[in-house]
Amino acid sequence: MQRTPRTLASLGLAALLACAGTAQADDIKEALEEALKAYNQGDMSGTKENLGYATQLLNEKSADALTKALPAPLPGWEADEAQSSSAGAALFGGGLQASRTYNKDDHYIEVEIVGDSPMLSQMMVVMTNPALAGSMGKSVKIGKQRGIQDENGKIMLIINNRFMVSVEGDAEQADKLAYAEAVKLEALNEL
Incomplete structure (x- = not known):
């Protein structure tokens, strides 16, 4: 059976429809169905618009899922x-972001996770090159992950070449390290 570009696009959109999860699923599914309808009618502008909307909804859902990797308060x-x-x-090359601020007495720590951003590839080059990484700060090991701690005590880790975790604040360094260790890496592996 010969596949036309229209048939292949229809199959691709059908696969995306099948993958849409429960949260926001109706909106995602509706946008994908509208994109398929527009494509079948030859409306490329409508197809792009609806695919863009579906992509944005999927990104929002993924960003919400990132919050599950943030640690509970110690x-x-x-x-x-x-x-x-x-x-x-x-905006900032795209990507996902989740953060949470933790407070104790007059001190704070902020844990931030950034994912799927083109800017991460630049950070990975720096962090994986010992000469460049050394210029950013000293090497630290958090669990099985290697990272960098800058002169202000900010800790940065690259996870799965897809996420950057940063931990910073005015609290003691031991507390920042504890929060870095408390990030739920298994939740990031599931995304």
Whole structure:
């Protein structure tokens, strides 16, 4: 059976429809169905618009999922509500972001996870090159992950060549290290 580009596009959109999860699934599914309908009618502009909307919804869902990797407050600490966002390509090169601030007495720590951003590839080049990494700070090991601690105590880790975790604040370095160790790496592996 010969496959036409239209048939292949229809199959691809059908596969995306099947992958849409439960959260926001109706909106995602609807946008994908509208994209397929527009494509079948030869409306390329409508197809792009609806695919873009579906992509944005999927990115928002993924950004929300990033918050699951943020640690719970450690003993004696309180935490603000986790924040997440997905930036379009025009803003910071795109990508996903989740963060949470933790407070104890007059001190704070912020844990931030950034994912799927083109800017990460630049950071990975720096962090994997010993000469360049040394100029950013000293090497640290958090669990099985290697990272960098800068002169201000900020800790940066690259996870699975896809996510960057940063831990910073005005709290003691031991507390920052504890929060870096408490990031739920298994949640990142599932994304």
